[in-house]
Amino acid sequence: MSSPHRPLNPRSGLVLDTHELGRRAGAMKVVRASVEAPADLGISVIGVPLGSPIELDLRLESVVEGVLVSGSATVEVRGECVRCLGEISDELEVDIQELYVYPGAEPDDDLASRLEGDLIDLEPLLRDEVVLDLPFQPLCRDDCLGLCVECGANLNDNPDHRHAARLDPRWDALRGLEGGDGESYDVLQTAPRAMKFPGQSARRNKE
């Protein structure tokens, strides 16, 4: 993973200073800090709100080639449930494990993360880890019932929510034709029957 080439702000909470380690292999430093989340940490449907606290719990260990950063970052996550559109508010802990190679050192891997001077930019790694852990189809809960397709009511609030089988009113006229077991065409058969039994039909008409 490579850091984008932009000047690092040493005061940004996600920029770690390794100066104290003095490039002595074996030196170690613990970083426990609450820092502000940068913009765009997440995907469109769910992400970490700008400025929300990120809790860092990290060990910075000096090794021969660079500085090994390990530990965790805990972030707040906000998003919208894809089924019921309800707000999702959650916490996400991502594992951090990355070797930052000293500038000038020759890593085998061109894509290795690098220190810039004494500074480590944690943001690109954190971004990758957070995005990797976020669901593309976030749900407020695994069994979210979603919304009623007819009226938009939240079915989680009322799982028994039903509508009486209601058809388009224009079908009401045809409802009389509905039935089962061969009775469906009664109305249509009235005319032919009347023709077959004209006398009977005439009597009925008089009544």
Ligand SMILES: [Zn+2]
């Ligand atoms: Zn939901």
Ligand SMILES: [Zn+2]
């Ligand atoms: Zn409904």
